[in-house]
Amino acid sequence: MSHPADTFTLYDLRIEVIATDRPMVCAHRAGDWFELHGEMLRFPDGQGFPLYPLAALLPILPAKQRPTHPADWMTTDAEIACPDPHCGARFRITRTGTRTFRHDEVTLVPMPTSAREADA
Numbered sequence: 001m002s003h004p005a006d007t008f009t010l011y012d013l014r015i016e017v018i019a020t021d022r023p024m025v026c027a028h029r030a031g032d033w034f035e036l037h038g039e040m041l042r043f044p045d046g047q048g049f050p051l052y053p054l055a056a057l058l059p060i061l062p063a064k065q066r067p068t069h070p071a072d073w074m075t076t077d078a079e080i081a082c083p084d085p086h087c088g089a090r091f092r093i094t095r096t097g098t099r100t101f102r103h104d105e106v107t108l109v110p111m112p113t114s115a116r117e118a119d120a
């Protein structure tokens with residue numbers, strides 16, 4: 001699949017709370033979820049998400065948004081443990097689709113002319 005040289009594609013992500021055989025301590029419930037589309041976090045109406053698990057997830061999400069090598073653990077591993085050592089929750093990250101962005105719509109930093117003309 002060919003794209004114009006000034007576009008790129010990211011995965012949309014869905015992050016869902018998964019129960020385990022250990023009890024949950026934090027204010028998240030099995031089935032709670034949020035999604036990431038580009039830079040936007042989307043939460044269902046009326047549902048929150050606790051700060052500390054969110055902080056643990058944030059460094060992983062930009063990497064999961066991007067295409068990764070099949071052998072890369074970032075491709076295969078999709079569950080993150082809650083950072084509270086007493087909490088049994090897991091958070092499953094699923095790539096749900098793709099979204100294409102144009103460079104000029106997401107940054108003011110110009111592309112090098114050589115990159116812009118790469119597939120012209």
Ligand SMILES: [Zn+2]
Binds near residue numbers: 028083084088
């Ligand atoms: Zn937790």
